[in-house]
Structures are given as structure tokens and as C-alpha cells.
Amino acid sequence: MTSQPGAPPATGILTALPTEQRERLMALAHEVTHPGSARLFEEGQQADRFWIIRTGSVALDVQVPGRGRVVVETVSAGQLLGWSWLCPPHEWHLGAETRDAVTAWEFDAASVRELCAAFPSFGLALVTLVAETIGHRLRATRTRLLDLYGPQGSGPTP
Numbered sequence: 001m002t003s004q005p006g007a008p009p010a011t012g013i014l015t016a017l018p019t020e021q022r023e024r025l026m027a028l029a030h031e032v033t034h035p036g037s038a039r040l041f042e043e044g045q046q047a048d049r050f051w052i053i054r055t056g057s058v059a060l061d062v063q064v065p066g067r068g069r070v071v072v073e074t075v076s077a078g079q080l081l082g083w084s085w086l087c088p089p090h091e092w093h094l095g096a097e098t099r100d101a102v103t104a105w106e107f108d109a110a111s112v113r114e115l116c117a118a119f120p121s122f123g124l125a126l127v128t129l130v131a132e133t134i135g136h137r138l139r140a141t142r143t144r145l146l147d148l149y150g151p152q153g154s155g156p157t158p
Contacts, residue, residue: 012078013052016129021122024115029105040096041082047090048109050082056102060094062141069095070148073140083130083137085109094137 014022032051034040041047043063057076061069072094075081081104084092090109116123 032106034102036100038098041092042095047084051104054103057099072144
């Protein structure tokens with residue numbers, strides 16, 4: 001199901017954008033729904049879109065030889081799903097599967113990149129948010145893999 005999002009409340013990642021920049025971004029949004037257990041993307045596929053989750057949750061996973069898909073993080077309401085669309089070669093670095101029914105705002109990556117080029121202050125604000133997301137996801141992946149494969153006690157201290 002797809003519709004225009006109207007004037008969304010500023011929640012999650014959207015609160016980090018000034019009102020004018022948030023409105024520019026949301027003008028490109030389309031509301032989508034996905035059932036539970038739906039694969040949204042796979043590692044290595046073309047990253048041509050991204051989402052801001054409204055409801056539900058999505059598990060991010062990585063392919064681990066001999067173990068298959070290992071969940072490294074779960075993304076939920078207000079969070080950005082997908083950053084690979086911003087960085088060439090625009091291929092997903094992780095896989096994603098809905099844990100339950102999800103509603104989200106979906107964005108076409110090429111349109112958002114064009115908007116970033118046309119409005120450099122918007123582009124800087126958005127790239128900063130995406131960079132924060134990348135850093136968080138890298139830390140989460142590292143911690144999860146240390147939990148699985150590192151020596152005892154190499155993961156985070158409780």
C-alpha cells in the first residue's frame with residue numbers, strides 16, 4: 001500500500017533535521033507496509049531506496065560462513081533503515097527482514113541524492129545523520145561478532 005505521508009510528526013531520526021530540511025525530505029516519502037518475515041534486501045544487492053520505520057521492527061543480518069544469517073541489530077520505530085544508498089557502489093552491506101508487520105516511509109535514493117546536491121545544507125545534515133547511523137551499525141555488528149567468535153569476555157561489559 002502506498003500513499004503520501006502528509007505532515008508526519010517529527011519522531012526518531014526526523015527530530016535531528018531542522019523543520020525546513022525535514023519537510024524537503026518528507027516531500028519525497030511514500031508510505032509502505034510490509035508483512036512479518038518479509039526480506040527487504042540482501043547483502044550485495046543494489047541499494048536504491050531507504051526507509052524510516054514508523055511501526056514494527058526489522059532485523060539486520062550478515063551472512064556468516066557456516067552459520068548462515070546472523071542478526072546483528074534490530075531497527076524499530078523512528079530509526080533509519082538503510083544507508084548503503086548514499087555510498088558508492090550503492091550495494092547493501094547487510095540483509096534485512098521484517099520481524100513483524102512494518103509501516104515505513106520509503107525514499108527513492110536517487111531522488112534524495114539529487115536533493116542533497118541541490119541543497120548542500122540539507123545534504124550535510126542528512127549525511128551527518130547517515131554517518132551516525134553507519135557508526136552505530138558498525139559498532140553493533142562488531143559487538144555481535146565478538147559475542148559469537150571472540151574469546152570469552154571480549155564483548156561489552158554488562
